[in-house]
Amino acid sequence: MALTSDILLSKVKDFLGEDLISSTDTFGILSVNISASRNIDLLEFLHKDAAIQMNFLTDITGAHYPDRKGQEFEVIYHAHSFVNNIRLRIKCPLPLENLEIKSATSLYSGANWMEREAYDFFGIIFTGHPNLKRILNVDEMDYFPMRKEYPLEDQTRTDKEDDYFGR
Amino acid sequence: MIILEDKNKNITLDPLKKVDETELTTLNFGPIHPATHGVMQNILKVNGETIVECEQTIGYIHRAFEKIAEHRPFYQITPLTDRLNYCSSPINNMGWHLTVEKLIQADIPKRVDYMRVIIMELSRIADHLVCNSVIAADMGALTGFTYVFQFREKIYDIFEEVCGARLTTNIGRIGGFERDFSPAAHKKIKALLQEFPKMFNEFKSMLERNRIFMDRTIGVGGISAERALNYGFTGPNLRATGVDYDVRVMNPYCSYEDFDFMIPVGSSGDVYDRFMVRNREIEESLKMIKQAHDNLPEGKYYAEVPEFYLPPKEDVYTKMEALIWHFKIVMGETDVPTGEIYHAVEGGNGELGFYLVSDGGRSAYRLHFRRPCFIYYQAFSEIVCGGMISDAVMTMSSLNVIAGELDA
Numbered sequence: 123m124a125l126t127s128d129i130l131l132s133k134v135k136d137f138l139g140e141d142l143i144s145s146t147d148t149f150g151i152l153s154v155n156i157s158a159s160r161n162i163d164l165l166e167f168l169h170k171d172a173a174i175q176m177n178f179l180t181d182i183t184g185a186h187y188p189d190r191k192g193q194e195f196e197v198i199y200h201a202h203s204f205v206n207n208i209r210l211r212i213k214c215p216l217p218l219e220n221l222e223i224k225s226a227t228s229l230y231s232g233a234n235w236m237e238r239e240a241y242d243f244f245g246i247i248f249t250g251h252p253n254l255k256r257i258l259n260v261d262e263m264d265y266f267p268m269r270k271e272y273p274l275e276d277q278t279r280t281d282k283e284d285d286y287f288g289r
Numbered sequence: 290m291i292i293l294e295d296k297n298k299n300i301t302l303d304p305l306k307k308v309d310e311t312e313l314t315t316l317n318f319g320p321i322h323p324a325t326h327g328v329m330q331n332i333l334k335v336n337g338e339t340i341v342e343c344e345q346t347i348g349y350i351h352r353a354f355e356k357i358a359e360h361r362p363f364y365q366i367t368p369l370t371d372r373l374n375y376c377s378s379p380i381n382n383m384g385w386h387l388t389v390e391k392l393i394q395a396d397i398p399k400r401v402d403y404m405r406v407i408i409m410e411l412s413r414i415a416d417h418l419v420c421n422s423v424i425a426a427d428m429g430a431l432t433g434f435t436y437v438f439q440f441r442e443k444i445y446d447i448f449e450e451v452c453g454a455r456l457t458t459n460i461g462r463i464g465g466f467e468r469d470f471s472p473a474a475h476k477k478i479k480a481l482l483q484e485f486p487k488m489f490n491e492f493k494s495m496l497e498r499n500r501i502f503m504d505r506t507i508g509v510g511g512i513s514a515e516r517a518l519n520y521g522f523t524g525p526n527l528r529a530t531g532v533d534y535d536v537r538v539m540n541p542y543c544s545y546e547d548f549d550f551m552i553p554v555g556s557s558g559d560v561y562d563r564f565m566v567r568n569r570e571i572e573e574s575l576k577m578i579k580q581a582h583d584n585l586p587e588g589k590y591y592a593e594v595p596e597f598y599l600p601p602k603e604d605v606y607t608k609m610e611a612l613i614w615h616f617k618i619v620m621g622e623t624d625v626p627t628g629e630i631y632h633a634v635e636g637g638n639g640e641l642g643f644y645l646v647s648d649g650g651r652s653a654y655r656l657h658f659r660r661p662c663f664i665y666y667q668a669f670s671e672i673v674c675g676g677m678i679s680d681a682v683m684t685m686s687s688l689n690v691i692a693g694e695l696d697a
Contacts, residue, residue: 181631200642231667232522
């Protein structure tokens with residue numbers, strides 16, 4: 123029997139119980155909001171479960187929602203089961219005060235750089251990561267540039283001499 | 290390669306034998322080494338010519354596309370995607386257009402889909418041609434490289450005929466194409482379909498059963514299917530290990546389900562398999578272009594999405610409504626539906642994904658590019674350790690790491 127998102131959702135619900143906060147199914151992908159502490163449990167369950175076989179981690183990324191008090195950050199996983207050809211989006215909200223979440227590197231080697239990227243841009247701390255340092259930005263950077271409080275440079279500013287760059 | 294220190298006194302031949310750190314030489318492979326074909330650094334610890342340790346540094350051409358995208362209306366994000374995998378820009382452009390069209394639930398005419406397939410497969414050929422000829426060039430056989438580049442040139446001529454640009458194409462619009470294929474474009478596509486196989490057969494016969502080439506590539510830089518999946522490999526590099534995952538078949542987009550093509554797979558995931566898989570894919574792409582071009586449906590070359598697709602210029606001058614749409618699009622004043630979307634296309638290197646969060650404003654709230662290069666390049670260290678420096682060069686070129694995509 124083909125694995126549909128309804129069956130997948132009920133399986134996730136059975137496994138997580140209270141830790142499944144909410145779920146939506148839009149644009150062809152089932153998306154679940156879960157407690158951040160259960161992220162690796164769920165990924166491992168999806169990986170090991172014989173009926174789901176979700177053994178491919180497509181992507182890890184972060185997002186910043188400054189207006190959501192208590193859940194300002196989000197870590198987003200995209201998992202994919204080649205056997206059943208079904209994708210799942212797992213979203214783990216994190217509060218600004220405690221940006222720690224367990225690393226998926228023990229399960230997927232590919233998570234290494236993706237988590238470093240999420241750390242680099244959002245400052246999310248992946249505990250258990252073997253080498254959590256900046257990846258695309260310079261090591262000396264002391265802020266996390268993808269957070270919403272850092273705007274792009276104002277294009278109309280006049281205090282900078284940019285003659286050489288044709289501005 | 291610049292030798293930083295040479296304290297190599299006793300060369301041990303067994304690569305797995307633990308050697309004292311002081312006996313190892315540190316080599317900088319990159320960031321401006323010609324064989325990295327892009328700006329990335331590999332700090333190699335070598336024992337003689339055997340690589341013991343490899344540490345990668347990337348981010349030399351990071352341009353903060355994800356941040357810039359949060360401040361731009363959707364149509365201005367297309368030029369950013371050009372600069373991801375610049376060997377196959379049209380695929381990135383169309384991947385982005387398809388993502389937006391999925392969000393606004395546009396009804397795309399069949400003709401647009403077929404035209405897109407032609408352009409995307411052409412750029413896949415261009416991408417694979419560069420990669421495969423560079424493998425040979427890196428081992429000293431420059432002939433194939435100069436030879437296939439004539440045909441890459443012809444593919445770029447077609448892009449130029451369709452959109453006016455060659456490398457960073459910004460081809461198409463949200464909703465379709467800015468103009469229909471011109472008669473000259475059709476002629477050039479036809480000519481390419483006719484001439485390409487002859488050249489390509491020569492290129493293949495030069496390398497595919499070449500003793501030297503085979504000795505240099507078979508069993509070099511291999512990775513198992515299990516490890517490749519664990520690392521998040523996609524595209525030809527994953528298929529070379531024997532996993533038949535292709536986004537075009539698994540999650541068909543852009544009417545790929547209409548076409549008759551095969552997914553070539555390898556078995557050992559080494560340099561030779563990657564080379565062969567790419568060669569076969571070029572042939573499959575050619576088949577698809579032929580099918581799409583022969584069966585190109587009649588109809589419009591754009592969808593009815595006036596909020597996103599610029600009206601014809603003469604209408605802007607004469608019709609009020611067209612002028613309003615034109616103004617709203619150019620000024621980026623079009624609101625978009627809210628939603629969270631992940632759309633993937635099969636890029637030149639694998640699954641190119643767009644994770645878009647739209648809050649209904651004029652620009653994306655969050656846009657993340659799932660760049661295949663970035664994800665599989667981290668396996669480079671594991672692949673090359675225990676091998677020779679010269680093999681690392683070829684492994685690098687066969688993985689087809691494009692710096693623009695790596696660093697976004």
